[in-house]
Amino acid sequence: MDTLLLYLVAAICLAWSYRKNRQKTTTAMKKAFKAFENILPQFLVVLILVAMAMAVLDTATISLVLGRDSGVWGVLAASLVGAVTLIPGFVAFPAAAALLQGGAGATQIAAFVSSLMMVGVVTLPLEIQFFGKRAALLRNLLAYVFSLIAAVFVGWVVSS
Amino acid sequence: MKPVVRRYAAVMAAAAIFIVFLLLLPLYRARAVATIAFQAETMLLVIPPIFVLLGLLDVWVPREQMIRFMGAGSGARGGLLAFLLGSFAAGPLYGAFPVAAVLMKKGASFTNILIFIGAWSTTKIPMLLFESSALGARFTLARLAIDIIGIIVIAAAIKALVPAAEVRRLYARAELMD
Numbered sequence: 001m002d003t004l005l006l007y008l009v010a011a012i013c014l015a016w017s018y019r020k021n022r023q024k025t026t027t028a029m030k031k032a033f034k035a036f037e038n039i040l041p042q043f044l045v046v047l048i049l050v051a052m053a054m055a056v057l058d059t060a061t062i063s064l065v066l067g068r069d070s071g072v073w074g075v076l077a078a079s080l081v082g083a084v085t086l087i088p089g090f091v092a093f094p095a096a097a098a099l100l101q102g103g104a105g106a107t108q109i110a111a112f113v114s115s116l117m118m119v120g121v122v123t124l125p126l127e128i129q130f131f132g133k134r135a136a137l138l139r140n141l142l143a144y145v146f147s148l149i150a151a152v153f154v155g156w157v158v159s160s
Numbered sequence: 161m162k163p164v165v166r167r168y169a170a171v172m173a174a175a176a177i178f179i180v181f182l183l184l185l186p187l188y189r190a191r192a193v194a195t196i197a198f199q200a201e202t203m204l205l206v207i208p209p210i211f212v213l214l215g216l217l218d219v220w221v222p223r224e225q226m227i228r229f230m231g232a233g234s235g236a237r238g239g240l241l242a243f244l245l246g247s248f249a250a251g252p253l254y255g256a257f258p259v260a261a262v263l264m265k266k267g268a269s270f271t272n273i274l275i276f277i278g279a280w281s282t283t284k285i286p287m288l289l290f291e292s293s294a295l296g297a298r299f300t301l302a303r304l305a306i307d308i309i310g311i312i313v314i315a316a317a318i319k320a321l322v323p324a325a326e327v328r329r330l331y332a333r334a335e336l337m338d
Contacts, residue, residue: 003205003206003293006206006209006210006289006293007209009209009213009289010208010209010210010212010213011209013212013213013216014212014216017216017219017220024219024220025216025219027215027219028212028215028216028218028219028220029212029215030215031214031215031218031219032211032212032214032215032216033211033215035211035214035215036207036211041167041168041170041171042170043203044168044171044174044175045170045171045174047196047199047200047203048171048174048175048177048178048196049174050195050199051178051192051193051195051196051199052177052178052181052188052192054191054192054195055188055189055191055192055195056188086252088252089284089287089290089291090203090207090210090290093290093291093294093295094199094202094203094294096294096295097294097295098195098199100295106299109295109299110299110302110303113291113295113303114282114303114307117253117281117282118278118281118282118307118310120253120254123252123253123254126254126257127254127257129257130257130258130260130261130330130334131257131260131330132322132326132329132330134321134322134326135318135322135326135330138317138318138321138322139274139277139314139318142313142314142317142318143281143310143314146310146313146314149306149310150303150306150307150310153302153306154299154302154303154306157298157299157302158296158298158299158302
């Protein structure tokens, strides 16, 4: 259903763009392909790793670590993993969905998704280069704390 | 040819590990193959329209024009614009830093820069479509709502906690970058 909607939106935008300006549309498609090809290697690696992880970790194990009853420790573990990893959303969301289906709790998955997006430990040196130590460290620290708050909120909304 | 090989080196290593995994652990073989097939199928179905949208956004949203409206006196409208600019962007968060430097150079205010970074990290529209198809609309909308609050709170906190002299230094440094 969502996928169908996505195709519909993309098709309408593409048709509009093509009518307006053919050349721009061609450029856009080239950029689209390049962007796709750029994430493809990362995407394939994570695809393979997730497949192996999901094969070994059965529902019971996931529930134990990230499940509804894993509580504060599950949320903290998920948010720490999110903070230190650098995975594009295209890859992270399906993995998160797979974990969710495998028995992970919504709060734990929300903690992972939020900190993955907002906190970037790996890219901190780059951020410092542009924003200075003070602003960059502050942003990541605040974002980490906030991702925990966001997780509790999302978990509450999804489960209620 | 060589860059391609290097870029896909990690993929080949992972594939090799996967093959060894399948050979050594027949117990998990069926599940591993089923998972990878299911994931790949989902991806291949969902990815094309998203990248079409990303490409179109990149080409049609005029960045230079928006920069003018995000200066220090731009108020709530400038903040909204910074938020939208970040939301319509594409790419990982570290891609936002160079753009932020350009915005600083063109005179966008520090608060708007922080809002822009926040939006880029969490409310990118093509990503939201993708997130909602993977994790559900309820999850996505709840995260979006709380994160919009977070973006504003974090921007205000950083603005308050970083001294003006440091901000001036950052702007001066952005001026030197190309």
